[in-house]
Amino acid sequence: MNPLSESGNSASGRGVLVGSEWLSGYLDGELTQQQRQQVERLLDESPALRSELAELEKMQSTVKTLPHKEIGKERLNEMASSPTQQVTRKFGWVLYVVGLAVLVGWGVFRFLRDGVRPYDDEVHLVEKIATSGLYIGFVLLLLSVLRQRMNEARNDRYKDVQI
């Protein structure tokens, strides 16, 4: 019978309350000096306690020596290289958005300035409508992606991971 886990009293009956979890704390070196001395006194008095500690120690040393897998250099480099794509993607987005904004702005400006001239020799109405549709479509797609990214950023469960 383990005097610690059963009654919370020491084997000598002194009535000192020592939880059995202190054995793990003792094994892991996480006790204060006072607690360590208390446990060592109990270990001296109790073969059952010593036996339990020995079992835990053996189990711990076996877990420590479980073979572990490694990722491997090639895969590590692969993981790390994808972030480069992230960086270039961000640059790409910035350039794309700026270029598109300029084109759309210029297109709207010209459209408003020149008005609708269906039979303009330079640009036919159909071309103006098609081009406008293209620009508006791109803007709508961009806005939907931006909205999605903002939602993801807002709802990211890991953003508040604190240490």
Place this chain on the structure above:
Amino acid sequence: MYVVIYEMNVLPVSKQKLDALCEDGFRLAVQILRHREDAMDAVHDSLQHWLDRPEAYDAARGAARTWFLTVIRNRCLDVLRRRRRQPRESSLLEELRVTENGPDEVSEVNELRTLVQHMLDGLEEPKKTIIILKDFQMLTYSEIAEVLSIPEGTVMSRLHRARLELRNKLVQHAPDTFIAWSG
């Protein structure tokens, strides 16, 4: 390509440190998920998350290792939840062999390791993880509390209960081996 990240100071860690973090995270993920490719994905996703949001890790608050392991663990929990919703065929879950030697050379040590690994796999996730974090990853109680987001004062009791359950499983399933082992 690998060098570009460090030249641009995307992450506040050296190349060697990042490699070590990924290997650490992979060891943890493999033990939780027991599937090499899922573990790789968990590490990859965690790294991507960090690179997308480098500000998520604040060096002033603590060690990068503890933070990264927290993220890895959370990713693993997501995978486990998905598995419960969409169970995989058991044959697809990789049998991660514990024995280092060939089948003709199973030694007593390997038999014990196999037994312990098998019993560890049978523990519920929180208990398995706390044993892995302490005895496999060798974190301190303080670091374990951070990774698991639990009060530091409860780490010792939870760890001890997990260890007792592991021991009881060993006694129940392989009493002869356990008796010989604990000598």
